[in-house]
Amino acid sequence: MKELLRTTDPTLIPFATALLDGEGIETFAMDVHMSTLEGSIGILPQRLMVRREDHFRARAILRDNNIGLDG
Structure with missing residues (x-):
């Protein structure tokens, strides 16, 4: 696994997950809880x-x- 996105915006992870799921890319959200x-x-x-x-x-x-990525 490799980190794709790090954010403090609580809406960004679910949005990015939905986009990637729609393209057939599996994701795993960490540190949500x-x-x-x-x-x-x-x-x-x-x-x-x-x-x-x-x-x-x-x-x-x-x-x-238009989801900004650092690095």
Whole structure:
């Protein structure tokens, strides 16, 4: 697994997951429950992981949908 996205925006992970699922790319959200423990403050980032072989295509899909990626 390789990290695709890291964000404190609680709406971005579900949106990115839906986009990638629609393209047949499996995702795994990490740290989702840790972020909700802090309430709606959003201090702890959530991460979205994909398989290494899907990473390049997943980045392109998110870029095409105006989801900014660092790095």
